Amino acid sequence: MLVRLSAILALMALLAPVAALSAPAVGMHWLALADPLVESQPLNAVAFYPAQGRPRSSEVDVYRVDAAQDAPLAAGRFPLVVISHGNNGSPFAHHDLATALAKAGFIVVAVLHTGDNYQDRSRAGTFSNLYGRPLQLSAAIDSVQSDPLLMAGLDSRRVGVIGYSAGGESALILAGAQPEPERLRAYCRQWPDDQDACGSGGALIPDRDDLSAFADPRVGAVMLMAPLALMFDRKGLEPVRVPVLIYSGDADRILQLEQNAAALAQQLPIPPDFRLLPGAGHFVFMAPCPEALEAVAPHVCEDADGVDRNAIHERLSVEAVRFFSRTLGGSQPDSAGGG
Template sequence: MGGLALRRTIRAFAVALCCLGSFALGSFAKASGIQLLDADPALSGAIWYPCAAEPTHVALGNLAVGADFDLKGVKDCPVTGARLPLVIFSHGRGGWFGANHDTEEALADAGFIVAAINHPGDTTNDSSRRDTLSVWASRPADIVRLLDFMLKDWKDRAVIDPAKVGFFGFSLGGATGFVLMGTRPDFARVAGLCKETTGSCAELHSGATPPEPIQDARIRAAVIVDPAPGTLTRENLALVKVPFQFWRSQFGGPGVGDGSGTARVADGLPGKPDIHVVAAGHFAFLAPCSAELAAAVPRICTDTPAGFDRAGFHREFNAAVVKYFGEQLAGGGP
């Protein structure tokens, strides 16, 4: 995105704030309230929401990546607002619930409830399902479980408007979102391309039956970010009727190849989705890294090309995501 795009995005963000006023209180919250989910291994994550207190930091400790981590916000602050839209996040392969924490915070500051969990078996600390076919059933099921919890069991569920549910997915989380919105993953295509003798490739070549897709009609709009492209085709994407914004990296990275796969997916998207191409690598969509995290995990904190301004890009990115969800969910969905 160039300077013109940035100026347009900033103007659009201002418009989005006006739109968001229809479902937030008269003034915007000062900070993201944060409630941590840690009582159930199947629902380990966090909920962000509008809060009227001054922002501080919520310490999470060491996340098994060699660095301590904290989130910006106010722990257990009372929720501000009513009839608020909800956005559910799905992280990438081997990720965690806060991988896109700055985007989660931006949405909460703008009047959304945001919920994200670790996908059991496919997180930073747990790889037990990571390279198996079962992850194609477990990941969508995780999101359905999280939505059920937020709408039926969360102690502050009364503030959510159940007709205003959005989804944000990065990398394998993006492919998860497409499954939830109607695609039937093309495992025959994957089997024809993959050469590995372990994991899901081995399962497919041995004749294992792929899981049936799990869908959720409660999702009214989505932001799909650099999705894992292997199972996606023009034919199965045509089944998606939910509006979505699509982001892809020009240079790609682990899980998405050199960028040509997501370019192929973008060319096959149905209708006229809002498509953005970013001149960077796959990990540029992750939250900007602290110096400590960059030293501990340079692989996810080093951008392509060298000198790419991840923090500056995320100001544009977060504004565009807030604007899109504001437009799509302000009226209760499509």
Template sequence: MKVRRLLAVLMATLLAGCGTASPAAPGTASAARSAPTGAYPVGVRTFTLDPTGARPLPVTVWYPAAPGGVARGRFPVVVFSHGLDSLPGLHAPLTTRWAAAGFVVAAPAYPHTRRGAARFSRADVRNQPADGWRLIRHLVLLGARRGDPFAGHLDTARFAAAGHSAGGFTTSGMLTSGHPPRLRAGIVIAGGGLAGAFAGPSAPVLFVHGDADPVVPVTVGRAAYARTPGPAAFLTVTAGDHGAYLTPGRPGFPEVLAATTDFLRWTLYGDPTTLHRLPPAAPSPHTTWLSRLPTP
């Protein structure tokens, strides 16, 4: 009964509202290595997964680019999930910077929670983790498909899931018992856990939450952090609301960008030097840090 009541509270909180240099040399994908240190130009590709199916999924992909296509090398992949009444493009200030740092970022527009959905349904969040896994399987196929622009450029053994608000709950829902080990990490921004989350192969999770969030209270994120059995960290944005800190120029954005990027570098590239930067060496008036990550 207590478990059911807790889940009901979490879902009710979630459904209340959401929304919104010079190129570095790429490395190989098979082993831990140094992450790129420069910035790539960023390319954009769009496609619709299962366009005639029951749940068509428009997808926006940002990727490290070079003249004529994708930059040389194989890049880890981040699946980014938007919040209620939102769209992938509204998160471009963050996702394009991840792509510039050496990640392919694939962002689906979910069929019943995206802005402009014909049949909007907040309750459909519970179906979105399966959509995320459907996208991962499709990207694995693209990475091996002769003639596809992404062929040979996706490190399909190294995925992370990330998301904001409802997308944060979607992310936690992808980290359930039985998930393939190719999902190496999660980033939950202004979200929390779904039933059965944070099980299966151990994957580090980074939580980002404003301590003045009026939509998903910070206590929901902290409860999810407490439930994670493996390495985890919690970045609190002081006086942060439901996501203004994801906007360049707003308090907390530089710290959130630095922490999430270094977390991805550590978990997906296996670059041990980036773990030394978690938390950032310089204290910030805009954020505080709680960690159960390994000691460098």
């Protein structure tokens, strides 16, 4: 019996490197493009993609990311998913979701929204931010189509969008929704203590009068997490004709559930798949916090008793892969064509 056990352990030791080599690897690649709102200003985005070689990790900002910088792209034709972060956010706040999709055969591009991120809030509360964010997402889609590292593996006929918080609003506009800014003013009359939405009194700063809602016909599916949806009514949502998956927490203290995610679930023309997480707050959809982030932003990292952020994110990753595989289709071999 001891001899048999020793043989099994020896075989497992020999096979371990083979298993590591066959595990899905993820690459990470920075994209630099022109901000469509100010062409002389750069717009940054980071791509996560199926890669060749062994799985590796990288340290980026405060996060450990399961991806290797500029690793060679794996063979195949891959759908694209674009991620839009929340106000004052970061593309790496959703790195675990992005790498899970990349491991499953998607190219994922997370945009750092110029003028509305953790380093730069110069467009907060403006018309250019409302209407510019979707333009930035569309520019990111364009950039992958011409990027030397990624273009050969992209199937640009299959594009999805993930939006968190204000990114949900951006994703819906990109899918065809038409916002009505006056609805924000009406909301703020009812909920004046909502500083996140109503810090400027409910009126958007009219810094640009040449912008309007921009829809990208390439978008074929949308996933929303704690979405901002105050400015949409049933008529404004009528043009959204793609599958939608919505996640929200029933203890969100940043965005009123009934005015946002729950309203979308009732008003979208094609009924979405709506998942309500008991006890979960607004920030639970950001990746589990490293210690460095907990030290400077504890309000973003703390969850209610009984809410397991790690378990929620494991579920989010599985459901995101399932949703986009069903709505966009998974990766295809090179012979499948596309582009």
